[in-house]
Amino acid sequence: MATGRNHRPATRSRGIPEATVARLPLYLRALTALSERSVPTVSSEELASAAGVNSAKLRKDFSYLGSYGTRGVGYDVEYLVYQISRELGLTQDWPVVIVGIGNLGAALANYGGFASRGFRVAALIDADPALAGRQVAGIEVRHVDELESIIDTNGVSIGVITTPGGAAQQVCDRLVAAGVTSILNFAPTVLSVPDGVDVRKVDLSIELQILAFHEQRKAAEALASEVSEPLAPDATPRGPGRDQGPDGDIPAVMPA
Numbered sequence: 001m002a003t004g005r006n007h008r009p010a011t012r013s014r015g016i017p018e019a020t021v022a023r024l025p026l027y028l029r030a031l032t033a034l035s036e037r038s039v040p041t042v043s044s045e046e047l048a049s050a051a052g053v054n055s056a057k058l059r060k061d062f063s064y065l066g067s068y069g070t071r072g073v074g075y076d077v078e079y080l081v082y083q084i085s086r087e088l089g090l091t092q093d094w095p096v097v098i099v100g101i102g103n104l105g106a107a108l109a110n111y112g113g114f115a116s117r118g119f120r121v122a123a124l125i126d127a128d129p130a131l132a133g134r135q136v137a138g139i140e141v142r143h144v145d146e147l148e149s150i151i152d153t154n155g156v157s158i159g160v161i162t163t164p165g166g167a168a169q170q171v172c173d174r175l176v177a178a179g180v181t182s183i184l185n186f187a188p189t190v191l192s193v194p195d196g197v198d199v200r201k202v203d204l205s206i207e208l209q210i211l212a213f214h215e216q217r218k219a220a221e222a223l224a225s226e227v228s229e230p231l232a233p234d235a236t237p238r239g240p241g242r243d244q245g246p247d248g249d250i251p252a253v254m255p256a
């Protein structure tokens with residue numbers, strides 16, 4: 001989900017739709033797992049199922065990469081890993097800074113999955129002078145006063161913001177002014193950025209709220225199907241919403 005002042009077209013300049021770009025990491029994750037098991041080829045159906053995507057959509061997505069697979073054989077796993085990595089720009093090293101080294105920033109710094117995917121944590125930055133100089137995940141925390149020089153020296157173009165919400169816009173502005181053009185924002189703030197800067201927002205509470213919505217809907221559907229289910233003459237009433245009628249043998253249905 002991109003936020004901010006910039007509005008990108010739904011299609012990237014190279015003609016790959018944004019929705020396809022968003023699915024490429026899912027294919028890559030599934031393909032990397034196959035590669036680690038030394039699986040040489042995979043059918044579109046198998047890969048689609050491993051990536052949690054519809055197979056027709058997968059074939060369409062791969063057609064944008066110029067990858068059509070071989071009939072009866074499928075796709076070459078290693079080649080597809082290379083193709084998707086190249087398309088996503090993962091064949092080069094991306095130095096990343098994390099700003100705000102509290103609970104979340106430290107957890108991200110300790111996550112090994114970035115380095116293995118080509119994202120090198122170039123620096124950890126925090127405003128707390130007591131944190132500066134401390135080691136987190138084997139990397140020294142630097143004071144926010146050094147932000148501009150760190151970005152310049154390391155050629156950083158991607159910044160991760162894990163500060164409190166109130167500090168996020170100011171941190172974002174400094175990152176952008178220093179040359180950062182992509183921001184991954186964990187703070188609960190909608191960031192304003194100039195054209196040419198991409199912002200991705202991660203909010204686990206929004207994901208949980210969506211799951212809560214589905215849970216609520218499933219519960220309502222289960223209740224509705226229980227209500228409409230014809231009961232056998234001697235069936236015992238069960239579950240929520242069913243109660244004994246006043247004469248003791250006719251089940252009364254509570255309205256939802």
Ligand SMILES: NC(=O)c1ccc[n+]([C@@H]2O[C@H](COP(=O)([O-])OP(=O)(O)OC[C@H]3O[C@@H](n4cnc5c(N)ncnc54)[C@H](O)[C@@H]3O)[C@@H](O)[C@H]2O)c1
Binds near residue numbers: 103170185
């Ligand atoms: N997106 C999500 O799913 C998700 C999940 C958990 C937390 N969060 C958010 O992530 C942020 C961090 O959470 P946390 O629990 O790690 O908080 P925290 O208080 O443990 O850490 C915040 C750190 O930011 C530093 N900081 C404050 N102002 C700064 C500035 N101007 N420049 C640099 N550093 C600064 C603080 O010194 C502190 O070390 C919060 O905004 C929180 O709401 C998001």
